[in-house]
Structures are given as structure tokens and as C-alpha cells.
Amino acid sequence: MDQKTNITICCPSRGRPNLAKRMLDTALNTADKPQSVDIKFYLNDDDIELPNYKLMLDKYEVGTHRSTVFSWNQLAEQSDSHLYMLAGDDIQFQTQGWDTKFMSQFEKHPDGIFCISFQNGIDNKMTAPHPVVTRQWYEALGYFFPFTFYHWFVDTYTKDLAESVNRYLFLDDVLVKAKKITKDHTAQKIRTQGIPQRDQYTYDMMKKCYFQTDVQKLKEAIK
Secondary structure (H helix, E strand, C coil): CCCCCEEEEEEECCHHHHHHHHHHHHHHHCCHHHHHHHEEEECCCCCCCHHHHHHCCEEEEEECCCCCCHHHHHHCCCCCEEEEEEEECCCCEECHHHHHHCHHHHHCCCCCCCEEEEEEECCCHHHCCCCCCHHHHHHHCCCCCCCCCCCCCCCHHHHHHHHCCCEEEEEEEEEEECCCCCCCHHHCCCCCCCCHHHHHHHHHHHHHHHHHHHHHHHHHHHH
16 A cells, blocks of 8 residues: 555535535544545536635636536546545544544455445434545446436445445444535535436436446456
8 A cells, every 4th residue: 555645535516615625624634644635626617616715725626517426536537546535525524543444444355345434423324425435446347436326326326336245334433524505505506407306216227227237346356
């Protein structure tokens, strides 16, 4: 594990520069090796808060508004790391040394086929809203996070896959606090125009048509 970047945190953000900065600060301040944590933001060129983002953040990409899943994958594909975390701008890292705890999972599973989740202060083990996957996971499946979704169910499908190969690793001793923000303009953009219903349909069809193929790819990588 001598790669410079151990963990890449991928975070699209809109209208929330203060939250994005808070997420970045809590991640780096609680990491054992902050120099090995790469935090990548995707920002929208039509966001009225863009000037404030530029004042607060050092590393970001600016482009047209697009699906969060597209952004999560694109940000991950631009980085060469061991681990890749799907993140929202509203999370706060609470556990000192969370990065060491993440990286230690390679000692238990050196083939690198696993998905990490953790305490979030809301639903905990019931869902994996901010899954962490590996470079080997990407190489086995051909994607970091299932690209067919717009925003919803990407975590559910990822968790389903990991559980199916007995590689869903829930870390009880790590808390990354989350708070679902549902009322601001950013939250409403992904809750309108049938997006949740569209992703529910996509999830059902993915489970029906492609899930077993993805499971088999992971099993072969584990062998």
C-alpha cells in the first residue's frame, strides 16, 4: 500500500458551499494520513453559490448540471486510489483515524473485493448511503458505482452486491454523521420530475436483468 492516495472522496455539490467545506475539514482533521486523502468536488456552472465555493475550496471541477451518479463515477475515474467513497456534502467525519480503519480492511481481504459502510447516526446498518469501494471492485465490475441510476438506489444496489458475495463490511467503530436535507433547492431537484420513481424502476430492472452477472464477476475476482 505505497500509493500516494489511499482514499478518494467523490462529492458533487450545489448550493451548499458551507456544508462542502465542513465535510472537507472534518474528513482531513480526523484522518491519520490527511495527505493520502483526496477530496474531489463537482460543481455546477449555473450555481449562484459558485463564487463562494471557489473561495472555500482548493480542488474542484466545474461543469453543467448532471446526475449525481455520473459525477460520482467521473470523479472516481479521474483518481488513482485504493478506495473510493461516494459522498454527500452534508456528512461529517466524527471518528479519529477513520482512514486507517478503512485501509485496514485490505489486511482481511487482500483481493480487494469489498464494500465498506459505517455508522451514520440515522439508519446505520439498514442502508449504505455512502458506500466505499475499491480499485479491484471497479476492475471486476467495470464501474465504481452503478451508472444506470440518476441518484437513488445506487447505494442499495451496491450493498446488495456486496452482501451477495459476503463482502459487505460494516464498521461499527466508525461514525460519519449524516443529515438528510430535504427542503432546500438542491434536495428538491432530485425529488421532482419523477427521478425517485425512475430510479426505483431502474433498480428493479437491474436486479432482474444484470444483478446475477455482476455477482458472478465479483465471485470470479475473489477466486
